[in-house]
Amino acid sequence: MSQATERFVSVNGSNCRVLEKGEGKPLVVISGYGGLPRWDSFHELLSMKRKVIAPSMPGQFGSERGHEKLHNPLDWLAMMQDLIAACGVTAPADIVATSVAGMVASEIAAASSASLGKLVLVGSYGLYVDAEPTVNLFAQSPAIRTKLMVADQERYKAVFAADPASPVEEQEEWAMLAYRCDEAVARLVWPFGSVGLERRIHRITTPTLLIWGDKDQLVPTSYAKRFADGISGPTRIEIVKDAGHLANVDQPEAVAKLVLDFVG
Amino acid sequence: MKVLFFHLMPYGALPENFSDNYNSVWVDIDSDLFKHEEAHRMYHEYLDQLQFADELGFDGVCVNEHHSNGYALMSTPQMMATVLARTTSRAAVVILGTSIACYDPPQRIAEDMATVDVMSGGRLIAGFPVGTPFDTVFAMGQNPSSARDKYYEAYEIIMKAWKERKMFAYNGNYYKQPFVNPFISPIQKPHPPIWVPGGGAIETWQWAAENDYCYTYTSYFGYKAAQAAVDGYWETCARVGRDRNPFRFGFLQFIGVAENKKMAMELYREAGEYFYDANLKVDPRWAAAPGYITEATLRAKMSSQTQRAATKDEIRSFQGKLSMEELVEKGYIIIGSPDEVADQIKEGMRNLNCGQFMTLLQYGNMKREVADYNMEMFARYVKPQLVDMWEDEWENKWWPKPPMNREDRQVPRTLHREPFDMNSPRPTAPLEANKEAAE
Numbered sequence: 001m002s003q004a005t006e007r008f009v010s011v012n013g014s015n016c017r018v019l020e021k022g023e024g025k026p027l028v029v030i031s032g033y034g035g036l037p038r039w040d041s042f043h044e045l046l047s048m049k050r051k052v053i054a055p056s057m058p059g060q061f062g063s064e065r066g067h068e069k070l071h072n073p074l075d076w077l078a079m080m081q082d083l084i085a086a087c088g089v090t091a092p093a094d095i096v097a098t099s100v101a102g103m104v105a106s107e108i109a110a111a112s113s114a115s116l117g118k119l120v121l122v123g124s125y126g127l128y129v130d131a132e133p134t135v136n137l138f139a140q141s142p143a144i145r146t147k148l149m150v151a152d153q154e155r156y157k158a159v160f161a162a163d164p165a166s167p168v169e170e171q172e173e174w175a176m177l178a179y180r181c182d183e184a185v186a187r188l189v190w191p192f193g194s195v196g197l198e199r200r201i202h203r204i205t206t207p208t209l210l211i212w213g214d215k216d217q218l219v220p221t222s223y224a225k226r227f228a229d230g231i232s233g234p235t236r237i238e239i240v241k242d243a244g245h246l247a248n249v250d251q252p253e254a255v256a257k258l259v260l261d262f263v264g
Numbered sequence: 265m266k267v268l269f270f271h272l273m274p275y276g277a278l279p280e281n282f283s284d285n286y287n288s289v290w291v292d293i294d295s296d297l298f299k300h301e302e303a304h305r306m307y308h309e310y311l312d313q314l315q316f317a318d319e320l321g322f323d324g325v326c327v328n329e330h331h332s333n334g335y336a337l338m339s340t341p342q343m344m345a346t347v348l349a350r351t352t353s354r355a356a357v358v359i360l361g362t363s364i365a366c367y368d369p370p371q372r373i374a375e376d377m378a379t380v381d382v383m384s385g386g387r388l389i390a391g392f393p394v395g396t397p398f399d400t401v402f403a404m405g406q407n408p409s410s411a412r413d414k415y416y417e418a419y420e421i422i423m424k425a426w427k428e429r430k431m432f433a434y435n436g437n438y439y440k441q442p443f444v445n446p447f448i449s450p451i452q453k454p455h456p457p458i459w460v461p462g463g464g465a466i467e468t469w470q471w472a473a474e475n476d477y478c479y480t481y482t483s484y485f486g487y488k489a490a491q492a493a494v495d496g497y498w499e500t501c502a503r504v505g506r507d508r509n510p511f512r513f514g515f516l517q518f519i520g521v522a523e524n525k526k527m528a529m530e531l532y533r534e535a536g537e538y539f540y541d542a543n544l545k546v547d548p549r550w551a552a553a554p555g556y557i558t559e560a561t562l563r564a565k566m567s568s569q570t571q572r573a574a575t576k577d578e579i580r581s582f583q584g585k586l587s588m589e590e591l592v593e594k595g596y597i598i599i600g601s602p603d604e605v606a607d608q609i610k611e612g613m614r615n616l617n618c619g620q621f622m623t624l625l626q627y628g629n630m631k632r633e634v635a636d637y638n639m640e641m642f643a644r645y646v647k648p649q650l651v652d653m654w655e656d657e658w659e660n661k662w663w664p665k666p667p668m669n670r671e672d673r674q675v676p677r678t679l680h681r682e683p684f685d686m687n688s689p690r691p692t693a694p695l696e697a698n699k700e701a702a703e
Binding site: 068071141179180185 | 401402405406407408409410413437438547548549550552553554555559562563566
């Protein structure tokens with residue numbers, strides 16, 4: 001797998017890293033928990049058909065801090081629109097968003113469906129139902145967090161773990177970046193209750209594909225239907241077998257195929 | 265040196281083998297374990313002890329804030345401080361502290377603390393901690409990434425209310441309040457001394473030093489384990505251009521005094537082991553949240569060998585099962601005869617350069633009689649050996665200066681009269697009182 005190209009764009013005064021690869025129509029891919037520490041199989045597979053543009057939100061892996069300037073869902077929405085525009089992507093944009101990033105992508109769609117072409121949400125946060133709450137990853141035992149993110153721990157390591165052969169200082173730096181990434185995400189979703197999307201979701205008219213891992217332990221699989229029920233535009237639900245919360249990490253081939261079939 | 269009496273108000277009736285059978289004493293503690301009659305007794309017993317500390321001549325009595333916590337029963341320290349403002353007469357009333365970022369709006373804290381200051385005749389010390397992830401992030405649900413910034417805003421509102429004492433509008437990122445009117449303001453001017461309790465975050469050292477406040481390290485792990493962190497604080501003071509005045513630093517220490525060490529070990533073993541086993545049995549998932557510790561502090565902790573070692577020891581004790589011998593050997597609890605205890609404290613506080621020394625003399629499930637004995641032994645035979653320390657060399661700028669003389673302060677009138685008798689003669693209208701007021 002050859003490397004993606006890396007560049008930086010400025011959003012609200014902080015430099016955000018953008019990984020890019022492929023030709024053709026742009027496909028924006030935004031990662032949730034863990035960010036995108038390194039180019040992985042999922043992105044590689046997508047880049048065979050589309051020009052994949054994968055920006056890291058402020059604070060996420062590779063980006064400078066900047067999340068501390070964001071105080072509410074509207075700030076995050078505006079930041080994300082700025083980030084996508086700074087990447088050179090013009091409307092209508094096709095967006096794939098996983099995990100907590102799905103929360104921001106949903107807000108963009110609810111605020112301005114016309115700015116999007118097609119939307120893919122993978123294990124998305126954003127809704128919250130008392131009877132079946134989404135899980136606060138950071139309130140779980142550190143020992144089990146990686147298992148809650150990705151069912152297959154080897155695949156988790158391949159994307160998220162520091163290179164064990166690298167010098168200790170590099171591994172510590174990697175840990176710092178991961179910590180910053182967690183902070184950015186925590187800032188967005190804490191305290192994991194409703195952010196009000198349920199009052200806006202009907203405004204989404206964008207054709208939306210909802211992909212969930214059948215073993216998602218953080219956002220229950222039933223949330224795929226909750227999203228589908230709320231969204232006014234055409235929706236399709238795909239449950240991926242043997243996949244956890246980050247279904248794209250557990251089953252990159254299956255998820256990439258579903259995405260490409262949907263966005264074209 | 266100032267010698268203060270600190271109380272955690274621990275829930276002392278956890279079941280035996282709590283640490284084996286329950287997940288955590290904090291945040292998700294099993295609420296069925298709260299027995300109301302036991303808690304009733306504890307609140308009264310603990311308030312009695314704080315009042316006794318005042319009688320015994322401790323310079324200050326300290327209360328604090330914790331939530332969903334089996335070792336600390338004070339949810340809002342202002343409540344206890346209000347009781348103490350009325351039932352003590354000499355000691356400083358030290359709220360150490362209030363998690364101000366958990367209150368909305370923080371004007372409530374400005375008012376509550378001003379009330380305590382007015383009621384006590386100007387004896388309040390106001391402590392403002394950022395708090396722990398256990399309380400602030402998990403039990404109270406605050407965002408770990410913004411908790412510190414929110415704290416700074418809450419602090420700004422409180423200080424503006426106390427210093428300016430006129431109505432103002434506050435427009436922050438976390439708090440917006442168009443009419444903050446500090447009608448109830450502190451009797452101490454410009455405001456009560458500010459202490460900043462911390463757990464080793466370098467931003468807190470920096471902030472306390474820059475603002476010229478007293479920083480307190482309220483660790484449960486004794487003077488030996490604290491050395492590295494406290495050195496870091498003093499280095500920060502030096503960098504910021506502050507002197508080494510020991511009174512700009514406070515430290516908390518567990519202590520057990522008896523006639524001799526053997527007797528002390530016997531007397532305090534149960535309470536000590538109970539605290540460090542049951543009371544500190546916590547689930548590590550509540551100990552940290554992303555962003556709560558800043559990147560800078562995390563880097564500092566990573567790069568310091570001594571801090572890493574101290575953290576390892578703390579983690580071990582959080583897993584429980586340290587014997588009394590280990591607790592004493594590590595300095596978590598200072599145990600011995602009055603002279604032995606005084607010598608260790610003097611040495612320890614000289615090394616830490618500490619001028620505001622806070623004692624923890626009741627801990628765990630310590631019985632009332634044992635706590636009373638510990639307090640009395642300490643006050644009569646240890647404290648006199650400590651009080652002269654630093655006093656000739658340094659001025660304590662972080663201590664209340666009550667504007668009212670002690671004899672001018674009000675006390676509960678029940679202290680000075682016979683209990684009311686319903687069969688006493690029918691009262692006559694006090695018309696004279698109105699006349700006197702008019703004159």
